[in-house]
Amino acid sequence: MDFSFLTRPDIIQTLFEGLLVTLEVAFFSILFSFIFGIILGTLRYTKLPVLSQIATLYIETIRNLPLLLIIFFGFFGFKEWGWELPITTSVIISMTIFTSSLVGEIVRSGLNSIDKGQIEAARASGLTYVQTLWYIVLPQALKRMIPPMVSQFVSLLKDTSLAVAISLPELMHNAQIVYNRYYNMTVPLLIFVSLIYFVINYSLSQASRQLEKKLAG
Incomplete structure (x- = not known):
C-alpha cells in the first residue's frame, strides 16, 4: 500500500482542516x-408536574430517532423556516438535540442508582429537595455516570462523520x-483516517x- 500521501502538504492540510x-x-x-442532558435527566427524575412529562417526552422521542434523520431535519428544516444557519x-x-436525550437518560439512571435512604436522611437533616439533589445525590451520581457518558461522547465524535x-x-x-x-490512495487514506479516530x-x-x-480514590 502506498502511504506516500503523508508527504504531500496539500493532502495533509486538507485532512487537518477536516x-x-x-x-x-x-x-x-x-x-x-x-x-x-443534566437538565433533562434531573427534570425527569424529579417527577415535577408538566416539566417532568415534557422532559420524558423529549428523551423518549428523540433517542428513538436516527441521528442522520435529525441532521437532515436540522439542515433542511432551519432553511425552510427562514433561518440561514x-x-x-x-x-x-x-x-x-440527539445526544442530550441520551445523556438525559444516563443522568436519570445515575440519579436513580443513589440509595433512597441518603435522600431521606438529608431531608430529615433539614435540607430542601433541591439542596439534597445538588449536594448529596448529583455529586455521587456523576461519578457513576462517567463511564456511560464518556462512551456516549466517544460515539458522538465518531458520529460527526454522518454529517458528510x-x-x-x-x-x-x-x-x-x-x-x-487520487483513487489509488483510497485504502491507505482510510487506514490513516481510522488511526486518527482511534487515537482521539x-x-x-x-x-x-x-x-x-481519581474520583473513586
Missing part, C-alpha cells in the same frame, strides 16, 4: 449535550475529496478511566 471541523463540532456538541452550527444543534451526507467539511468529507482525486477516542477513554479512578 479534523479541526470534526473536533469543533464534537467539542461544542459534547458541551451543550452535557448541560442540557452555517452548516457547522446546524450540525452542532442537531447533534446536541450534508457536505459538512469534516474529516471524512475531506478524506473523500482526497481519495476521489482511545485517548478520551483513557482520560475518563483516570478521572474515574
